[in-house]
Amino acid sequence: MKKFTKLTSAVVPLNIENIDTDQIIPARFLKATTREGFGENLFRDWRYENDNQPKADFVLNNPTYSGQVLVAGKNFGCGSSREHAAWAIQDAGFDAVISSFFADIFKGNALNNGLLPIQVSEDFLAQIFKAVENNAKSPLEVDLENQTVTIIETGAQESFEINAYKKSCLINGYDDIDFILAQKGLIEEFEKR
Amino acid sequence: MSKTLVEKIWDAHVVKSEEGFPDILYIDTHLIHEVTSPQAFDGLRKRGLPVFRPQQTVATADHNVPTLNQLLPIKEELSRYQVDMLTKNCAEFGIELYGLGHPFQGIVHVIGPELGITLPGKTMVCGDSHTSTHGAFGAIAFGIGTSQVEQVFATQCLLQSKPKTMKIEVNGELGKGVGAKDIILYIIAQISAAGGTGYFIEYAGSAIESLSMEARMTICNMSIEMGARGGLIAPDQITFDYIKGREFAPAGEEWDKSLAYWKTLYSDADATFDSVLTFDAADIAPMITYGTNPGMGMGIQENIPATSAQPEKEKLSYQKALDYMGFDDDASLIGKPVDYVFIGSCTNSRIEDLREVADFVKDKRKADNVTVWIVPGSKQVEQQAKNEGLDKIFEAAGFQLREPGCSACLGMNEDKIPAGKYCVSTSNRNFEGRQGQNARTLLASPLTAAAAAVTGVITDVREMLLQEQR
Numbered sequence: 001m002k003k004f005t006k007l008t009s010a011v012v013p014l015n016i017e018n019i020d021t022d023q024i025i026p027a028r029f030l031k032a033t034t035r036e037g038f039g040e041n042l043f044r045d046w047r048y049e050n051d052n053q054p055k056a057d058f059v060l061n062n063p064t065y066s067g068q069v070l071v072a073g074k075n076f077g078c079g080s081s082r083e084h085a086a087w088a089i090q091d092a093g094f095d096a097v098i099s100s101f102f103a104d105i106f107k108g109n110a111l112n113n114g115l116l117p118i119q120v121s122e123d124f125l126a127q128i129f130k131a132v133e134n135n136a137k138s139p140l141e142v143d144l145e146n147q148t149v150t151i152i153e154t155g156a157q158e159s160f161e162i163n164a165y166k167k168s169c170l171i172n173g174y175d176d177i178d179f180i181l182a183q184k185g186l187i188e189e190f191e192k193r
Numbered sequence: 194m195s196k197t198l199v200e201k202i203w204d205a206h207v208v209k210s211e212e213g214f215p216d217i218l219y220i221d222t223h224l225i226h227e228v229t230s231p232q233a234f235d236g237l238r239k240r241g242l243p244v245f246r247p248q249q250t251v252a253t254a255d256h257n258v259p260t261l262n263q264l265l266p267i268k269e270e271l272s273r274y275q276v277d278m279l280t281k282n283c284a285e286f287g288i289e290l291y292g293l294g295h296p297f298q299g300i301v302h303v304i305g306p307e308l309g310i311t312l313p314g315k316t317m318v319c320g321d322s323h324t325s326t327h328g329a330f331g332a333i334a335f336g337i338g339t340s341q342v343e344q345v346f347a348t349q350c351l352l353q354s355k356p357k358t359m360k361i362e363v364n365g366e367l368g369k370g371v372g373a374k375d376i377i378l379y380i381i382a383q384i385s386a387a388g389g390t391g392y393f394i395e396y397a398g399s400a401i402e403s404l405s406m407e408a409r410m411t412i413c414n415m416s417i418e419m420g421a422r423g424g425l426i427a428p429d430q431i432t433f434d435y436i437k438g439r440e441f442a443p444a445g446e447e448w449d450k451s452l453a454y455w456k457t458l459y460s461d462a463d464a465t466f467d468s469v470l471t472f473d474a475a476d477i478a479p480m481i482t483y484g485t486n487p488g489m490g491m492g493i494q495e496n497i498p499a500t501s502a503q504p505e506k507e508k509l510s511y512q513k514a515l516d517y518m519g520f521d522d523d524a525s526l527i528g529k530p531v532d533y534v535f536i537g538s539c540t541n542s543r544i545e546d547l548r549e550v551a552d553f554v555k556d557k558r559k560a561d562n563v564t565v566w567i568v569p570g571s572k573q574v575e576q577q578a579k580n581e582g583l584d585k586i587f588e589a590a591g592f593q594l595r596e597p598g599c600s601a602c603l604g605m606n607e608d609k610i611p612a613g614k615y616c617v618s619t620s621n622r623n624f625e626g627r628q629g630q631n632a633r634t635l636l637a638s639p640l641t642a643a644a645a646a647v648t649g650v651i652t653d654v655r656e657m658l659l660q661e662q663r
Binding site: 015016017018020022023026027028030031032033034035045050073074075078079080081082083084086101103104105108109112113122126163164165175176177179180181183184186187190191 | 208209213214215217219228229231232235236240245256257271272274275278320321322336337338339340341343344347348349350351352354386387390391417418420422486488506507509510513603604605612622624625626627630631
């Protein structure tokens with residue numbers, strides 16, 4: 001799994017609430033049998049017209065915005081459990097997603113792939129959107145070790161929660177299978193109960 | 194110590210619990226399908242691992258399959274490849290597959306219960322968010338991502354933090370023309386598409402207890418639409434009667450032993466839930482959604498809530514949803530023309546749904562402007578419908594009875610709603626593009642969908658039922 005420690009980057013703002021995984025990657029693109037290549041269809045129907053022409057007003061088509069951090073409105077990743085959503089975001093070059101609220105399954109899927117979901121307060125989320133509105137290149141620092149997000153230009157900082165085990169997985173690039181496999185004896189014992 | 198039902202089942206499945214780590218939770222049954230499994234099988238190959246407990250894994254092909262001429266090779270190349278890949282993977286790893294042509298094939302959440310695989314007290318997972326359906330039997334059942342599918346393949350376990358618990362009580366009697374789908378759409382509209390996030394929900398109360406198993410499945414199915422990991426209902430005599438005699442249900446001595454255990458599966462009277470909500474069944478009308486998430490629903494006689502009434506920071510997203518749907522603020526949907534009616538999906542494609550629709554449309558005919566698809570949840574449902582002569586009723590009404598699969602719920606196969614068209618759908622999601630690019634979905638019950646099919650417009654089914662009584 002991809003490791004994550006710290007990054008400083010401009011952000012891509014997507015100020016919409018309840019972004020479901022059907023928007024992140026529509027079902028018709030779920031027919032691939034590998035994990036790669038989903039990035040080109042990330043937000044497909046918001047990003048392209050039906051004739052595949054890019055929609056100029058969509059943020060991913062706007063060269064003003066770039067960076068490894070996607071910032072979105074609350075309840076990000078709701079709906080379908082498709083892990084393809086996390087793969088698509090990662091494949092498009094993002095390493096972290098910031099929102100004021102994440103859907104459970106998406107959050108788990110992201111963590112299992114080394115894509116860091118960062119839940120911040122509504123107020124701090126609004127501050128990030130404001131900073132990007134004032135300066136599209138306004139950089140953000142994400143520090144996993146110290147569990148903080150900082151808007152560098154204003155110095156505003158907020159800490160975020162992450163399960164201690166998941167944090168160590170991200171920092172070291174371990175995944176859950178490595179962890180559970182080490183306990184196989186316990187599982188076989190459990191089955192005999 | 195008193196426990197909730199979720200805690201009882203959870204605690205019985207914890208292999209290891211350690212401070213600072215998620216629990217290692219044992220999974221009794223793993224259901225798989227063609228879309229979310231191939232990368233997990235690949236992962237096993239890369240690690241050189243077998244499937245740890247293939248006999249606790251059941252596969253079917255449902256998401257991609259055509260719903261016409263299923264015995265012919267699948268026309269769409271990528272779909273065919275994905276379904277073939279499932280066949281190949283199941284053979285290689287020793288997993289039972291109910292693929293196309295098998296009498297048990299169907300939507301994964303329909304076949305588990307009908308085959309007696311879904312049982313009270315079990316832990317069940319599937320790479321599909323509607324796995325919560327199985328909770329209707331008093332099981333802990335939830336959807337997982339593909340990395341977790343690989344985990345369960347490799348270890349028959351998952352690393353999971355114990356969820357918070359919520360009790361939703363619905364008491365009293367439902368009105369005529371109001372059913373399980375209306376209950377769940379009502380609850381979601383009340384608490385929003387995110388209102389259950391982080392929770393496992395136990396549904397209780399007299400209105401829930403009086404429901405059939407199939408109606409209970411409709412309720413639990415949509416738990417994820419308010420963000421909940423799962424939903425469940427304590428098993429009772431209705432549950433036991435449903436299970437008894439099914440293909441893989443315990444029998445003989447095993448039955449008696451299982452039954453004795455199942456009867457201990459309820460939340461203790463003084464158990465504490467993290468949250469409790471109570472609703473009155475009499476307040477629930479036939480529901481319909483007007484927006485692009487399942488929380489945007491209302492009683493069918495109500496007007497669409499105004500954008501100006503939404504919280505400031507939500508106005509933009511709200512207006513975007515109404516624009517997508519082509520609806521105005523404060524408008525009524527009654528009388529609005531519809532183009533398609535889809536009766537199917539893991540929410541509403543069971544035999545009772547088909548019977549209810551057939552009973553309503555008998556001696557009626559669909560409106561000329563509407564295309565109606567009925568997609569049964571499984572081969573067994575399809576066969577049962579034919580045995581009961583429902584196919585004849587549908588044919589006479591101009592409703593097309595197709596073959597089983599997920600179909601137009603998510604439009605991975607050819608069953609797509611064209612751009613801009615309105616579809617009254619018994620499925621579970623009205624997200625943008627869910628049923629086809631730029632398609633517009635209105636979620637409703639099978640009865641409300643059938644009423645729209647007959648009149649060609651959004652209709653309050655209660656008025657039609659009243660007229661028929663006269």
